[in-house]
Amino acid sequence: MPNGSLTKQPNLDQWLSIGADGRVLVRTGKVDIGQRISTALLLIAADELDVDPARIDIATVETGVAPDEGITSGSNSMEESGDAVRRATATARKHLLSLAAKQLDADENALEVIDGLIRARATNRSVSYWELAGGKPFAIPVDQSIKGKDPATFRHVGKPATARGMADLVTGNATYVHDMTMPGMLHARVIRPPHYHAKLKNLDDSKAAGLAIVRDGSFVAVAGVDEYAVVKAAERIAAAATWEMGKGLPDGDLFTSITANERISLPVIKGIPVKEPVPPLAQPPKDAAVTHAARYERPYNMHGTIGPSAAMAIFEHSKLTIWSHSQGIYILREAISEALDMPVDDIKIVHTIGAGCYGHNGADDVALDAALVARHHPGTPILLKWTRADEHGWEPYTTAMVMELQASVDKDGKVLAWSHESYGDTHNMRPRSTGNKSGAARLLATRYLSSPVPPPVAAPSMGHHVGIHRNQEPLYNFANQRLVKNLVRGLPLRTSAMRTLGAYANVFALESFIDELAEAAGLDAIEFRIRNLTDERAVTVVKAAAEALYKTPMPDGRGRGFGFARYKNQKTYCAVGIELSVTEAAEVKLHRCVIAADAGEIVDPDGTAAQMEGGVLQAASWTLYEEVKYDRDGVTSRDWDSYPILRFDNVPEIETILMARPGKPFLGAGEASSGPAAAAIANAIKDATGLRLRTLPFTPANIRKAAMDA
Amino acid sequence: MTISLRINGTDRQIDADPSTPLIYILRNHLGLTGVKLGCGLEQCGACTVIADGATALSCVKTLGEFAGKDITTIEGLATHPVGAAVQKAFVAENAAQCGYCTPGMVSEATALLLRNANPTRAQTIEAMNTHLCRCGSHTRVLKAIERVAGGKVDA
Numbered sequence: 001m002p003n004g005s006l007t008k009q010p011n012l013d014q015w016l017s018i019g020a021d022g023r024v025l026v027r028t029g030k031v032d033i034g035q036r037i038s039t040a041l042l043l044i045a046a047d048e049l050d051v052d053p054a055r056i057d058i059a060t061v062e063t064g065v066a067p068d069e070g071i072t073s074g075s076n077s078m079e080e081s082g083d084a085v086r087r088a089t090a091t092a093r094k095h096l097l098s099l100a101a102k103q104l105d106a107d108e109n110a111l112e113v114i115d116g117l118i119r120a121r122a123t124n125r126s127v128s129y130w131e132l133a134g135g136k137p138f139a140i141p142v143d144q145s146i147k148g149k150d151p152a153t154f155r156h157v158g159k160p161a162t163a164r165g166m167a168d169l170v171t172g173n174a175t176y177v178h179d180m181t182m183p184g185m186l187h188a189r190v191i192r193p194p195h196y197h198a199k200l201k202n203l204d205d206s207k208a209a210g211l212a213i214v215r216d217g218s219f220v221a222v223a224g225v226d227e228y229a230v231v232k233a234a235e236r237i238a239a240a241a242t243w244e245m246g247k248g249l250p251d252g253d254l255f256t257s258i259t260a261n262e263r264i265s266l267p268v269i270k271g272i273p274v275k276e277p278v279p280p281l282a283q284p285p286k287d288a289a290v291t292h293a294a295r296y297e298r299p300y301n302m303h304g305t306i307g308p309s310a311a312m313a314i315f316e317h318s319k320l321t322i323w324s325h326s327q328g329i330y331i332l333r334e335a336i337s338e339a340l341d342m343p344v345d346d347i348k349i350v351h352t353i354g355a356g357c358y359g360h361n362g363a364d365d366v367a368l369d370a371a372l373v374a375r376h377h378p379g380t381p382i383l384l385k386w387t388r389a390d391e392h393g394w395e396p397y398t399t400a401m402v403m404e405l406q407a408s409v410d411k412d413g414k415v416l417a418w419s420h421e422s423y424g425d426t427h428n429m430r431p432r433s434t435g436n437k438s439g440a441a442r443l444l445a446t447r448y449l450s451s452p453v454p455p456p457v458a459a460p461s462m463g464h465h466v467g468i469h470r471n472q473e474p475l476y477n478f479a480n481q482r483l484v485k486n487l488v489r490g491l492p493l494r495t496s497a498m499r500t501l502g503a504y505a506n507v508f509a510l511e512s513f514i515d516e517l518a519e520a521a522g523l524d525a526i527e528f529r530i531r532n533l534t535d536e537r538a539v540t541v542v543k544a545a546a547e548a549l550y551k552t553p554m555p556d557g558r559g560r561g562f563g564f565a566r567y568k569n570q571k572t573y574c575a576v577g578i579e580l581s582v583t584e585a586a587e588v589k590l591h592r593c594v595i596a597a598d599a600g601e602i603v604d605p606d607g608t609a610a611q612m613e614g615g616v617l618q619a620a621s622w623t624l625y626e627e628v629k630y631d632r633d634g635v636t637s638r639d640w641d642s643y644p645i646l647r648f649d650n651v652p653e654i655e656t657i658l659m660a661r662p663g664k665p666f667l668g669a670g671e672a673s674s675g676p677a678a679a680a681i682a683n684a685i686k687d688a689t690g691l692r693l694r695t696l697p698f699t700p701a702n703i704r705k706a707a708m709d710a
Numbered sequence: 711m712t713i714s715l716r717i718n719g720t721d722r723q724i725d726a727d728p729s730t731p732l733i734y735i736l737r738n739h740l741g742l743t744g745v746k747l748g749c750g751l752e753q754c755g756a757c758t759v760i761a762d763g764a765t766a767l768s769c770v771k772t773l774g775e776f777a778g779k780d781i782t783t784i785e786g787l788a789t790h791p792v793g794a795a796v797q798k799a800f801v802a803e804n805a806a807q808c809g810y811c812t813p814g815m816v817s818e819a820t821a822l823l824l825r826n827a828n829p830t831r832a833q834t835i836e837a838m839n840t841h842l843c844r845c846g847s848h849t850r851v852l853k854a855i856e857r858v859a860g861g862k863v864d865a
Contacts, residue, residue: 034808034845162801169809170800170816172744172784179743228727228734231750306748306756306844307810355748356808356845388749606804610850614807617846640753640842648838651848 002144005029005084009067012095012138015088016045020134022116024051026085027059029069030077031327031351032165035670036607037077039164041085043156043603048089048148050113051129053156058164061351063333071328071430073359073497075571075668082603082666084142091143092133099132151662157603158662177310177325177352182381185312186212188223188373189234191241192390193448195634196455196494198243200448207236214376217450218243221373223382231387248632249492255297255695258402258423261490264460268483271465271473271569278484281406285416285480288408290520296403296509297695300493300628302637303398304645307355308391309362313370314381320347320374324367325354328430332364335431335439339368339446339453340375358618359498360430362386362395365444372445392643393635394444396496397628399425401468403509407478409521413528419482420472422506426458426487427467429496444494455494460487465568471503471675474510475566476532492630500671503567504619507675508682508696511563515683516692525683526562537598537659538566541573544657545596549577557581558591559688563679565672572672573598576616578652578680582689586700586707588624588681590652598659600667608669609656615673616654621646623678624698713777717742718786728774733757735773736783744784744813748842755841758814759783765821784813792858793820799857807845815841819855828860 009015017025026045032038038058046053059066069080097118101108104127106120113119119126151158168174193200200218211224211233222237224230250257266273284291312323320342326332329349337344349367357363370384386394401424408417433439437453440446446453461467469485518528526546533539542564549560559582564575579592595612602608625644629636637643678696686692691706713724717740724735731750736742736759748756750769757769760782768776787793796819799805806812815838822829822837829837834855843851 034806036807163804163806165809166801166804166806167797169806169812170797171788172742172813174809175743176746176810178747179737181741227738228730304844305810306754306808306842307746308748353808355810358844385747388751388753610804610807610847613849614846617848618844639751640749645842645844646846646848647842648835648848648852651835651852654849 003080003084003087005067005069005080006087006142006144010141012088012091012140012142014067015085015142016092016138018129018133020130022055022130024049024056025059026056027066028081028085029061029067030072030081031061032353033072033327034356035611036163036604037072037081039161039607040078040082040603042164043161044082044086045089046156047154048086049093049116051116055116061329063329063347063349068330071331073327075567075670075672078603078666078668086148087144087146088142090146090148091140092138094143094146095138095140096129096132100127103127103132151601158605160606161604163607174353176307177312177323177354178307178385180312180323180352180383182312182314185381185383186223186225186377187227187230188221188370188382188384189230189387190369190384190390191220191222191234191238192394193218193243194245195249197246197248199246201242201244203237204240207240208233212377213237214373216372217452218448219372219445221369221384223373223377245633249630249634250490251492251632254299254400255402257491258400258488261488263423263489264487266460266485268469268472268485271469273460273462273469273485279482281419281482282417284408287410288416289411290517291406291408292517292520293406294513294516294694296512298401298505298508299696300397300400301498301622301626302392302628302643303358303361303395303498304643305355305357305361305391308386308388309366310354310383310385311367311370312381312383313367313374315371315374316379318346320371322347322349322367322371323352324349324363325352325357326363326367327357327360331430331432331439332367334433335364335443336368336371338433338437338440339443340371360396360496362391364431365394368443368445389638392638396429396494398498399427399491399495401502401505403505405509405513407513407517409517413521413523413531415476415478415532417480418474418478420510421484421486422468422472422502423486423488424468424502425491425495427495427497427501428461429456429458458487460485465570466501468502470501470568471506471510471565473569475535475538475569476529477534478532493628493635499618500674503565503671504622504674504678507563507565508678511565511676511679512682512694515686529564538564538573540659541575541596541598545575545577545594548594548596548655548657549579554579557688559684559686561680561683561685561687563676563683565675567668567672571668574612574672574676576673576676576680578677578684580681580684580688582685582703586703588685588698590620590650593652593654594657595654595673596657597669597672598661598667599669599672600661600664602658602661605658608658611670612656612673613654615671616677617646617651619674619677620681623681623696624650626697713773715776715778716780718782719789724773726773728772728777730773731770732768732773732776736768742783742785746810746813748811754811755818756811756814758817760817760821763821763824765818784817787816787820790820792823795858795862796820796823796854799854802857803850803854805847805850805854807847811841811843815843815851819851823855823858
């Protein structure tokens, strides 16, 4: 199958350069956000080229130079960039061997490569990559049909590796956007309105105490040389500013609104929405032994990066350069060109590392904020950082969702009918333009400018397993499936893409419901899953996790639970088992976690394991603690006290089992464990306490409420 | 006003407003950008430094409050065998993803092991509990600390 990244960027020189100095430069469009994609790419390149990984650099991802591979998202990086780099480096090796064969007067098959040195076995003559191609363009296309090496010969792929750059992270030598410094640089902060709909009435410029204020409509920023002076000035200006508050945020009951508000409803057939009427929920079939229905709720959650978003920008000679930790520098460039009415070619965006983002957080918005200030100070570098309160209060959250499930099972445990409706706001507001300033509209600041761009209205995502309907389609072999996505209007908070999109909530609901159904039908929940799975790789993963979970006797007072999904029904298979207890104070304590995953061919096993573990721990945090709170006057979750997350004192022991699948296609792994973790926790709480929790998060208050209602 | 303090083994005279939180001095005056600002509210631990042997948060407490103290930041930790061992152990366990919380964690872990060479798991958790990590590297951080526990500075 052709690789889309290579179809778009077909030339080998777009992916790879050999230096005369013995270095290899690999280009990718995917950015390293702590998921270790750069480590995986260099391991692939090292094996295909037969060079030491230490010789390989991964190029800075910047517009105009890097291949355009869209957004670093959706667990797509290995399938797109990993595969592209493999084909590119395999093409390069073949080309270099053919050049060497001529030069050494040897047969290509009689050559061997040791760390970039090509040697003819018969004559012992040799020539290096650097001599053959150093500093010269390849000027050939990447061979889309080339086969990579036999996995049995890999020296780096699939072996333990230290992540590239790890030493810099632990010694403080890594330079994040936040750490950049340039001569003449000004620090800047934005003064945000109290909530989305407030408009600036009056600003007291004297509060800036001589620092530069940038005001454009209701967009206000302050800039100065000394960072802390800027911080204090921003606080004084904010305290003195007056705002037209308007009608405020809708503050009716959230979960009532989600299923009562105006909405676009679409049936989903095999994971793809269709523009047809939604079929009514049918009466249970006559031979149904059990019909069961349940409703699950997930509140708004935030990405919650540990480092508030930041960007550096300089506007000079009508050109703009931005250093950004955005996950999609090409789409961001287009959106910023729309927002500033600048030609795209006059804007350069250079990816620079930020704190973990887990989706579309404040990174893109802050890039425009910095650019707006930079445009007022031509020639002056502007380093603009959001505050903790900015990030908590203004990032695009993941939407609250409601899932309504109903199923009928016959006396043999066969599912005769299955219905799953999902409701929520959009998961798809990354700053991608479809013309008419639609990209600009998705950047926060544009709606506050004196010539505002109105906030965007989301269209339903119509792709396979996208947004609200991601992982709504069961992987199980259930008859008569009725799947419906509902894109709900009029909800209070700004939303966009966060790790897994709708999959976390859908898998939480689906895999909780499987347990409920199994119990109602008097069946073992694991056996019920296996019986309804036809995909052998899925069954293998379920069995491996179940075996690991149940291999030890369980201490008294604990419960065990299980969850499984294949991300998007086409990526990594992942099963999670959890052992936990619930205290007298209704606090959930996590003790053990087992993860079994089949991610296809694994390049960096420790990196893959880290993604699975991190996914579980982040999902455990969403599941047990997290809910964005707000009232009519704005978001009230503005710091880590008002939006608590998981800490060390509730981290379980984790055992991760990765299936070995050498030679199989890569299956993206970064989002696979989140949904199964949530369901496993819910099912374990049921096992421990008898309480079936259907409203996230599982805080003591929600657990007590469930106990009262039970 | 000039404030005297010792930073990473060097005596410094800092000419700055003493009411400035220390982190801005470290990052902007001294270029010690390994110290990270996460919240500015003493809630997340990213800005942790070691002052006179104990960990301190640097995002609210002022330069004036640190006057006369002996401060070690992430950049200075490697000069101490325990600090170097903790850093090495974090690398061995790949105990970071994005790494933004990591300097604070490494500093906390080093201070813990300096005052208690062999902490129990419970003591380690207690020490680390003020540090937030969003990527979910917690179990790896605990394993890294346990590599060094018991005086195993060559871990």
